[in-house]
Amino acid sequence: MASPTDLRKGRVIIYNGTPHVVMNMLHRTQGRQAGFVQATLRNLESGSSTTTKFRSTDSVEFCHTTNKSLEYSYKDGADYHFMDTESFEDTILSENVIGEDIKWLIEGCSYAVLFVDGVAVSLELPNVIELKVADAPDGIRGDTSSSPMKSVTLENGVVIQAPLFIKTGDVLKVRTEDSSYASRA
Numbered sequence: 001m002a003s004p005t006d007l008r009k010g011r012v013i014i015y016n017g018t019p020h021v022v023m024n025m026l027h028r029t030q031g032r033q034a035g036f037v038q039a040t041l042r043n044l045e046s047g048s049s050t051t052t053k054f055r056s057t058d059s060v061e062f063c064h065t066t067n068k069s070l071e072y073s074y075k076d077g078a079d080y081h082f083m084d085t086e087s088f089e090d091t092i093l094s095e096n097v098i099g100e101d102i103k104w105l106i107e108g109c110s111y112a113v114l115f116v117d118g119v120a121v122s123l124e125l126p127n128v129i130e131l132k133v134a135d136a137p138d139g140i141r142g143d144t145s146s147s148p149m150k151s152v153t154l155e156n157g158v159v160i161q162a163p164l165f166i167k168t169g170d171v172l173k174v175r176t177e178d179s180s181y182a183s184r185a
Contacts, residue, residue: 001061004037004054012044012063012116014024015052019044019063019116044121047099065122071106080105082113082120091120098123104176106131113114125176130185131155136168149181 007013007025014020018039032081037054054060070082070091080093080098091113095102097120099172104125105111135153149161152172160174162181171185 001057001160002057004039004056004060006062007037007039007054007060009063012065012114012121014061016069018046018146020050021114021122023049027162044116063116067112068115069110070113071110072107074107075105079110082111085110093120093123097121101125101176104129106156127176128173128182129176130171130173131158133162133166133168133172135171136162136166136170 005027007022007091009022009025012019013022015111020043022039023038023042025051027035028038035056036053037056039054040051041051042049052106059157061127068084068091073081073083073084073090075081079092080097080102082093083089084091093113098105101118101123106129108125109129111126113120114122114124124180133152134155134157137150137152148164150164151159151165152162153159154174154178158174158179160172160179160181166181166184173185174180175182
C-alpha cells in the first residue's frame with residue numbers, strides 16, 4: 001500500500017474494488033487542517049469519472065501496468081484485433097473498451113494499449129492522425145475577414161471543418177481529441 005501523495009496522472013489504482021486511472025491530481029492544504037489529495041479518477045471498466053479526496057492517512061493500492069504499441073489489424077463482430085509487431089501476439093479489445101475512439105481506428109496504424117496486470121483495459125490514440133478526404137464540396141468565397149471553413153468528409157466517415165482550399169483526395173492531419181483540422185500532410 002502506498003500514500004495518496006504518490007498519486008500521479010496516468011497511474012492506475014484500485015478504488016472501490018475496480019481499476020481506475022488517475023486523470024488529474026491536486027495536493028491541497030487548508031489552514032490548520034490536515035492536507036489531502038483531490039483526484040479525478042476514470043473507471044477502466046465502465047468509463048465513468050469521479051472526483052474523490054484522499055486524506056494523508058489513507059492508503060492506495062497501485063496496479064502493475066504496461067503500455068505496448070500495437071498495430072490495429074481488423075474488426076471481427078464487436079471485437080477489434082491488435083497485433084504486437086515484435087511477437088505477433090493478437091490482443092482483442094471490445095467496443096466497450098474502445099468507446100467513441102472507434103472512428104479513429106485505421107488498419108495498419110499503431111496505437112498505445114494500456115495493460116493492467118496483463119489484461120488490456122484501454123486504448124490511447126495518437127494526438128494527430130492522417131486521413132484522406134473522401135468528399136470536399138467547392139468552397140464558396142464570401143466574407144474572408146475571418147478564416148473561412150467548410151465541412152469535409154474523411155475516409156472514415158467523420159465530418160470536420162477545414163479551410164476552403166482543401167479538395168477531395170487531399171491527405172489531412174486531424175487532431176483526435178476534438179476532431180479538428182491540424183494541417184495538410
